[in-house]
Amino acid sequence: MMRLTGFFIALVVFASVSSCQSDEEIKREQYITEGILVFKNNCANCHQNKGEGLAALYPPIAKSDYLVDKKSVICLIRYGQQGAIVVNGKHYNRPMPAQPQLSDLEVAELITYIYNEWGGETKLTGVKTVTPILDQCKK
Ligand code: HEC
Secondary structure (H helix, E strand, O other): OHHHHHHHHHHHHHHHHHHOOOHHHHHHHHHHHHHHHHHHHHOHHHHOOOOOOEOOOEOOOOOOHHHHOHHHHHHHHHHOEOOOEEEOOEEEOOOEOOOOOOOHHHHHHHHHHHHHHOOOOOOOOOHHHHHHHHHHOOO
């Protein structure tokens, strides 16, 4: 009997601790889960599944120093990128095609995934942040 009581107490404590997860945290995890799928379907054929890039053709996204400029990253996803760029000291110069098929929400999910996985962030980048930036860089 005592054992069973102990078990139920543990269960209740566990349940309340896990429900402490904030809505923001749950949303961040959802964005990451979706972001992984969007990445696999739209980016990984060039940048590879682990974001490591491919030789001198496709730059890495994992630990890329280009990530410091989040606005540029948001814009290049939608509108592509042309001309020479330097990523982690290596030169690349090959056009990245625009990805107009991705909605603002999908861009936000991607950005959340990329920055949590490879950019040292532990936060959500929501549609409210992404949409005004996409409007600014509209081409
Ligand atoms: C057809 C291949 C291709 C696809 C698909 C592609 N990229 Fe790129 N990406 C490139 C190339 C090539 C560059 C370098 C462009 C240059 O040289 O100016 C680049 C550059 C980048 C950069 C900036 C440099 C760096 O590596 O940090 C980021 C970030 C990026 N891509 C993210 C993405 C994301 C996210 C997707 C999916 C939505 C994507 N790319 C899809 C080829 C691709």
